[in-house]
Amino acid sequence: xxxxxxxxxxxxxxxxxxxxxxxxxxxxxxxxxxxxxxxxxxxxxxxxxxxxxxxxxxxxxxxxxxxxxxxxxxxxxxxxxxxxxxxxxxxxxxxxxxxxxxxxxxxxxxxxxxxxxxxxxxxxxxxxxxxxxxxxxxxxxxxxxxxxxxxxxxxxxxxxxxxxxxxxxxxxxxxxxxxxxxxxxxxxxxxxxxxxxxxxxxxxxxxxxxxxxxxxxxxxxxxxxxxxxxxxxxxxxxxxxxxxxxxxxxxxxxxxxxxxxxxxxxxxxxxxxxxxxxxxxxxxxxxxxxxxxxxxxxx
Numbered sequence: 465x466x467x468x469x470x471x472x473x474x475x476x477x478x479x480x481x482x483x484x485x486x487x488x489x490x491x492x493x494x495x496x497x498x499x500x501x502x503x504x505x506x507x508x509x510x511x512x513x514x515x516x517x518x519x520x521x522x523x524x525x526x527x528x529x530x531x532x533x534x535x536x537x538x539x540x541x542x543x544x545x546x547x548x549x550x551x552x553x554x555x556x557x558x559x560x561x562x563x564x565x566x567x568x569x570x571x572x573x574x575x576x577x578x579x580x581x582x583x584x585x586x587x588x589x590x591x592x593x594x595x596x597x598x599x600x601x602x603x604x605x606x607x608x609x610x611x612x613x614x615x616x617x618x619x620x621x622x623x624x625x626x627x628x629x630x631x632x633x634x635x636x637x638x639x640x641x642x643x644x645x646x647x648x649x650x651x652x653x654x655x656x657x658x659x660x661x662x663x664x665x666x667x668x669x670x671x672x673x674x675x676x677x678x679x680x681x682x683x684x685x686x687x688x689x690x691x692x693x694x695x696x697x698x699x700x701x702x703x704x705x706x707x708x709x710x711x712x713x714x715x716x717x718x719x720x721x722x723x724x725x726x727x728x729x730x731x732x733x734x735x736x737x738x739x740x741x742x743x744x745x746x747x748x749x750x751x752x753x754x755x756x757x758x759x760x761x762x763x
Contacts (some may be wrong), residue, residue: 626732
């Protein structure tokens with residue numbers, strides 16, 4: 465790659481990540497190389513692109529202006545190159561997708577063979593875990609996750625709707641009885657709570673009673689920070705849990721779990737495929753987005 469073009473791409477990544485070290489990590493190159501390329505670019509432009517201190521890096525007004533121009537130029541250039549490549553070969557290369565454990569096990573992996581048979585030259589690197597992924601710093605091409613987006617630089621394509629279910633094992637209900645109203649849960653029903661995988665916050669059970677949301681966080685003996693483990697805790701009779709219906713459905717059908725308090729379930733959420741808006745949409749990512757929306761979007 466031409467050194468000047470490489471320097472521009474590195475410059476854009478420093479702007480997007482907010483630091484030389486993070487840019488170097490995401491590009492998988494030495495920090496010294498990143499620093500040298502930026503210095504060469506500044507010398508070529510005879511303009512200071514960043515203000516550097518020992519603790520932070522910030523973009524100068526000239527750097528901000530240069531970024532706005534180059535990010536579009538790079539996208540146009542890569543799209544042109546992509547069109548030329550695609551005309552000669554099928555989409556190929558490594559596609560990094562990050563997804564929660566439950567979605568990987570119950571939704572994506574059972575369907576993925578269809579995608580790979582359609583695009584055999586694409587290699588999938590699947591990152592699995594219940595944490596929010598930083599698409600720039602973690603070098604993921606896209607993530608599959610629920611909930612609203614706070615970052616305006618991301619694009620979200622809806623895949624499917626999620627429903628909640630509150631459930632427990634038949635053995636648990638034989639020991640403790642079946643609650644008829646959410647308020648009864650404080651009367652000696654052991655609960656298993658989900659604990660946020662990043663901030664370690666224990667999440668309450670949520671219910672809706674006559675249009676009003678109730679959040680219940682009573683004494684619990686077990687909390688877990690991963691969706692499949694939460695499901696396993698209910699199957700083991702450790703407590704009542706609240707989980708996504710698609711995860712619990714096979715066990716509800718088999719009778720290993722029983723739905724309770726169904727009249728008070730909270731509103732569902734949407735599951736999205738999320739990717740950065742300020743990056744070129746490579747052929748491998750584009751066809752995965754098209755396939756995922758076609759395969760999972762029922763709305």
